[in-house]
Amino acid sequence: MENLLKVTIDGKSIEVPPGTTILQAARQLGGNYPPAMCYYSSLKDTGGKCRVCLVKVAQTSETNPRPMPKLVASCLTRVEQGMVVENQSSPEVLEARNGVVEFLLINHPLDCPVCDQAGECDLQNLSYEHGTEGTRYEEQRREFNKIDIGPYVQLHMTRCILCYRCVYAAEQLTDSRVHGVLNRGDVSEISTYIQNAIDKDFSGNIIDVCPVGALTDKTYRFKQRVWFSKPFNAHRSCAKCSGQTIAWMKGDAIIRITARKNAFGEVEDFICNECRFEHKQLSDWTIEGPRDMGEDSVISANKYELPVISPAVNVDAKFVSE
Ligand code: SF4
Numbered sequence: 001m002e003n004l005l006k007v008t009i010d011g012k013s014i015e016v017p018p019g020t021t022i023l024q025a026a027r028q029l030g031g032n033y034p035p036a037m038c039y040y041s042s043l044k045d046t047g048g049k050c051r052v053c054l055v056k057v058a059q060t061s062e063t064n065p066r067p068m069p070k071l072v073a074s075c076l077t078r079v080e081q082g083m084v085v086e087n088q089s090s091p092e093v094l095e096a097r098n099g100v101v102e103f104l105l106i107n108h109p110l111d112c113p114v115c116d117q118a119g120e121c122d123l124q125n126l127s128y129e130h131g132t133e134g135t136r137y138e139e140q141r142r143e144f145n146k147i148d149i150g151p152y153v154q155l156h157m158t159r160c161i162l163c164y165r166c167v168y169a170a171e172q173l174t175d176s177r178v179h180g181v182l183n184r185g186d187v188s189e190i191s192t193y194i195q196n197a198i199d200k201d202f203s204g205n206i207i208d209v210c211p212v213g214a215l216t217d218k219t220y221r222f223k224q225r226v227w228f229s230k231p232f233n234a235h236r237s238c239a240k241c242s243g244q245t246i247a248w249m250k251g252d253a254i255i256r257i258t259a260r261k262n263a264f265g266e267v268e269d270f271i272c273n274e275c276r277f278e279h280k281q282l283s284d285w286t287i288e289g290p291r292d293m294g295e296d297s298v299i300s301a302n303k304y305e306l307p308v309i310s311p312a313v314n315v316d317a318k319f320v321s322e
C-alpha cells in the first residue's frame with residue numbers, strides 16, 4: 001500500500017497520498033480551505049497564476065522542521081511527511097491575501113451592479129472577505145472594448161484577471177486551442193483570436209470556468225439577476241456529453257443552461273455547446289428538481305425549502321419566495 005503523508009493544516013491533520021498538494025489536502029479536511037482563482041482541479045496545469053491560495057509552511061517536513069522562507073502557493077506545493085501549514089490561522093497569510101485581492105482589483109471594474117456574474121463571482125466573494133472599502137490606486141485603469149467572440153460568448157477583457165482557466169479549458173476540451181494570452185505584464189490580454197474558439201464544441205465551458213464576468217453567455221446577458229432566477233437540476237439525452245446540467249428558470253422559461261458545479265465551484269461534468277446554447281425549451285429537458293446551491297451562495301437566500309422531493313417536471317415546486 002502506498003505510504004500516506006501526514007500534513008497538519010491549521011491544527012487539523014490528515015493523511016494523503018504523495019503528490020497531493022496542500023490545497024487538495026485542505027479541501028479534503030474541509031473548513032476554511034484556501035481560496036483559488038486560477039487552479040481548477042479538472043484542468044491540467046492550472047494554478048500558480050493568481051496567488052490567492054498562499055499559505056505559510058511553518059514546518060517543511062518531519063526531517064526538516066524549518067519553515068519555508070516565503071509564503072507558498074498551496075495549489076502547487078506538494079505535501080511532505082510531517083508538514084505543518086498555517087492558512088486561516090496565520091495573520092501573515094491573511095494580510096498577504098488581502099494584498100493579493102487588492103492587486104486583483106486594481107484593474108477590475110466595480111461594475112457588479114450590471115455584471116451578469118454578480119452573485120456567482122469568485123472575485124466578488126473574495127472581495128467581501130478580503131477586500132477593503134476604498135482603493136489606493138490612482139493610476140489610469142486598463143479598459144477594453146467588449147468583443148463578441150462568436151454568437152454565444154462575449155469577452156469583456158476589462159474584467160479579466162488573467163487566470164488562464166479559459167485557455168486551459170479551450171485547449172483541453174475543444175479539438176484545438178485557438179486563443180491565448182497575448183503580451184506580458186500589464187499589457188497582457190486574452191487575445192481576440194479567441195473569436196475562432198467559439199466554433200469548437202465544448203467551448204462554452206470557458207464561460208463556466210471564468211471566475212469573474214469576463215466571459216459571459218450572450219444568450220443570457222442581462223436577462224435576470226442570478227439570485228432572482230431559479231436553478232434546477234435538469235438532464236437530457238445527449239450523444240456528445242452527459243446532458244446533466246442546471247436549467248436556470250424565470251417563471252416557466254429557461255433563460256440559461258450551465259454545467260453543474262461542485263462545492264469548490266468547479267464544473268462536475270463539462271457540457272457540450274448544443275446542450276448549453278441550443279436547448280432552451282422546457283420540453284427539451286427533464287427537470288429533476290431545485291438545485292441546492294449551498295448555504296453560502298446568495299442564490300440560495302430565502303429561495304428553497306430543502307430537502308425537495310420533486311416529480312419529473314414541476315418547476316414551481318417548493319420555492320418559498322420570489
Ligand atoms: S477571461 Fe476569465 S477565465 Fe479567461 S483568463 Fe480572464 S478571468 Fe480567467
Ligand code: FES
Nearest residue numbers: 048050051053075
Ligand atoms: S489558486 Fe493557487 S495561485 Fe491561483
